[in-house]
């Protein structure tokens with residue numbers, strides 16, 4: 296299933312109506328080859344209103360179709376996602392995110408919360424460094 300088909304099926308379940316500007320936002324996201332910032336998306340869509348771009352990105356993130364990843368410089372980048380709980384390996388050099396899941400890590404986090412009497416509502420684990428392709432290119 297393509298991203299557009301997946302997005303359509305999830306958006307239909309919440310009664311989302313596809314307007315031309317919203318379609319343009321979705322196409323631009325699909326065309327972005329790398330993790331992008333909302334600012335970059337806005338620049339690539341001069342014909343679409345800022346509020347529409349912001350709202351569409353927020354909605355796609357809420358529907359688990361976009362990952363929202365904080366970078367070390369404080370900026371936020373987004374990337375297409377197939378959803379489900381996962382973590383990221385974030386390359387400092389090329390900016391690509393790789394997703395991974397680790398049930399033991401999640402169990403350990405839940406255990407820490409329990410041990411501290413902490414009511415856990417969510418967690419994010421991001422690993423920062425240099426990806427295998429960039430390491431190979433730099434070596």
Ligand SMILES: [Zn+2]
Pocket residue numbers: 362376381382383392394
């Ligand atoms: Zn992700």
Ligand SMILES: [Zn+2]
Pocket residue numbers: 386387388389390391425426427428429430
């Ligand atoms: Zn890299």
Ligand SMILES: [Zn+2]
Pocket residue numbers: 380381382400401418420
């Ligand atoms: Zn986790």
